Amino acid sequence: MIFAIQNVRVEFALNTLAQRTLKSALSNLLTPSRAPRLRALDGVSLTIHDGEHVGLIGRNGAGKSTLLRVLAGVIEPQQGSVSVAGGKHIVPLLELGIGFHPDLSGRENCYLAGSLLGYSPQELSKRLSSIIRFAELAEFIDEPVKNYSSGMYARLAFALATDVEPEVLLVDEVFGVGDEFFMRKCIVRMQRLMKAGTTTIFVTHNLDFLVAQCDRLIWLDRGRIVMDGKPGEIASAYRRSDGLPAWEDKVAPGP
Secondary structure, eight states: OOEEEEEEEEEEEOOOTGGGSHHHHHHHHHSOOOOOEEEEEEEEEEEEOTTOEEEEEOSTTSSHHHHHHHHHTSSOOSEEEEEEOTTOOEEEESSTTTTOOTTSBHHHHHHHHHHHTTOOHHHHHHHHHHHHHHHTOTTTTTSBGGGSOHHHHHHHHHHHHHHTOOSEEEEESOOOSSSHHHHHHHHHHHHHHHHTTOEEEEEOSOHHHHHHHOSEEEEEETTEEEEEEOHHHHHHHHHHHTTOOOHHHHSOOOO
């Protein structure tokens, strides 16, 4: 078992425009009022085991990214319990480039962000050539990353996070990291990690990828689990909920 969460509830205060005015702020100091809240997760319970490849699906606002952040320890729920296996090297790819400083070079940021992932400077030095080669940034690695394009920035971050070969990888919508050729490289690397036994949990709207690569899908809607099971079955039910053809009809070979 890697993760076990039980009856998890997460709520966020809605930061409305009215609450941001000086008048309302002063008023709240004198007579505090309860801000409206959004329940992002509502009584979610699940277990994820070592070596599983899990996809989280659902519409925008369903709670997928919030659940991933709960698993990563970034968000602490207001209710419920979260258990994480000790001693596992967990790498969250929640937002490419977390830990990067814009004024530092690509090389310097590899050391900075790599240290946040738990790696020593010696280990990072051994991996740096591989990271630069995969990111295809040899000519620009000593330039400040504030001069990078968004694609270059994301490529370096993805190369760093996946070169360290984590035991558990949490991935939130990071496949648009460059052109089609580089995206294929990223998918091949992800497949290699998965075959090597890395436990992976994906949030992406690319249902084709999830059905092909995952052994389990979890469908969320309004903070609750709707279905949890085999990818083909969950994908078909999810598509039918939107009035689309069932998954098996979509992928059926032509005459």
